[in-house]
Amino acid sequence: xxxxxxxxxxxxxEAVTRTYTTDGQPVPALxxxxxxxxxGVFAALKGRSGSGKTTLxxxxxxxxxxxxxxxxxxxxxxxxLSETKRxxxxxxxxxxxxxxxxxxxxxxxxxxxxxMLRLLGLGRRERLARAQRCLKVVGLARWMHHRPDEMSGxxxxxxxxxxxxxxxxxxILADExxxxxxxxxxxxILDLFRHLVEREGITILxxxxxxxxxxxxxxxxxLQDGKIAANP
Numbered sequence: 001x002x003x004x005x006x007x008x009x010x011x012x013x014e015a016v017t018r019t020y021t022t023d024g025q026p027v028p029a030l031x032x033x034x035x036x037x038x039x040g041v042f043a044a045l046k047g048r049s050g051s052g053k054t055t056l057x058x059x060x061x062x063x064x065x066x067x068x069x070x071x072x073x074x075x076x077x078x079x080x081l082s083e084t085k086r087x088x089x090x091x092x093x094x095x096x097x098x099x100x101x102x103x104x105x106x107x108x109x110x111x112x113x114x115x116m117l118r119l120l121g122l123g124r125r126e127r128l129a130r131a132q133r134c135l136k137v138v139g140l141a142r143w144m145h146h147r148p149d150e151m152s153g154x155x156x157x158x159x160x161x162x163x164x165x166x167x168x169x170x171x172i173l174a175d176e177x178x179x180x181x182x183x184x185x186x187x188x189i190l191d192l193f194r195h196l197v198e199r200e201g202i203t204i205l206x207x208x209x210x211x212x213x214x215x216x217x218x219x220x221x222x223l224q225d226g227k228i229a230a231n232p
Contacts, residue, residue, distance in 0.1 A: 008075065010170060010203050011037040011060065016069035017226075018055055029055045031226030032069070037219075039170070042197045042204045044213045047223035053207040056223065057173045060205070061094055062086035074170060091119060095164030097206075099176035101156045103148040109135060109159050110144040116166040134162040137200075138192060154185035161192060165200070172196075174206035183212070190216040 013035040019028045029052045037043055047053050058064040059071060062078050071078045074093065078086060090096075104112050113131040122130070135144050138158040148156050157177060164172050174193075178186040194216055196202050206213065214220055222229040 009036040009072075010039045010074060011035070011205075012072040013056075013060070014070050014072075016056075016059060016066045016071060018052070018059060018064070019067045028226055030059075030066075033223075033226070033228055035221060035228055037171075037203055037205060039203055040197060040201045041218040042193055042216060043206070043219040043221065044217035045205060045207045045221050045223065046209070046213070047207075049209075051223040052226055053223055054175055057175055057205070057207060060171075061096065061173055062090055092167055093170050095167065095169035095172040095202075097157070097160050097164050097172060097174040097177045099179040101148070101160045103156060103159060103163075105148055108145050108147055109140055109151075109162070112148070112159060113163050113166050116163055120167060130166060131162075134165045135159075137165065137196075138162045152185075153181055154188060157181065157185075157189055158192065161189075161196075165196070165202075170203060172202055172204045174204060176207055176209070178208065178210060178213075186210060186212055 013033055016030055016033045017028065018030040019026050021027070033056060045053050045056065055064070059066055060073070062081070065079060073089070076089070081089065104115065107115065110131055113134050114127050117127040117130055132141070132144070135141050138161050140155065140158055140162060143151060143155060148159065151159065178189050181189065190213060193204050193206065197204055197218075
């Protein structure tokens with residue numbers, strides 16, 4: 001049985017492939033990805049559209065399974081876990097941020113965050129305290145009773161980040177988190193990511209097309225032809 005230690009990588013990806021079948025023909029999305037992430041870093045995953053970035057995030061999050069290879073998170077081999085245990089691992093140890101925000105439109109900012117805590121089965125007092133803290137961390141304490149449609153795009157993405165923080169994750173997976181934001185707002189969100197890494201000790205892996213992310217990330221990986229390309 002694998003064990004985890006503070007000095008071991010938070011995430012280890014070894015020789016991972018993923019092949020889909022379209023019209024009876026195999027279509028390789030990933031062709032042997034190797035990658036390691038330590039704890040407490042902000043990593044960027046870059047690559048052209050269709051390069052496999054979202055596929056890789058889905059595999060890391062346990063939403064899909066590799067065709068071959070293995071992914072180890074906090075010392076646990078994901079392929080060795082049942083679907084129920086992978087779901088629990090996602091819910092308890094990972095956070096997810098999407099380009100489209102994926103917020104609950106009829107819920108207030110507070111309710112969007114608090115809903116995630118209900119899924120964890122936390123008591124009312126703890127839900128209240130943790131939701132308020134998450135909103136404060138992302139600078140939305142004054143907006144906690146506003147719905148998403150009463151917020152700017154940047155505020156909605158901050159709310160999505162607050163929701164991802166709710167379960168105190170070890171890893172946040174962000175899929176094009178600044179894809180719909182202007183340059184100024186993009187920098188604000190990336191500044192927030194750096195704050196979360198440095199102050200909260202969270203590891204963040206974000207996909208992006210935007211070269212600005214290179215200025216903020218500790219590590220930059222590029223997916224090319226289904227593999228991690230060597231740094232120039």
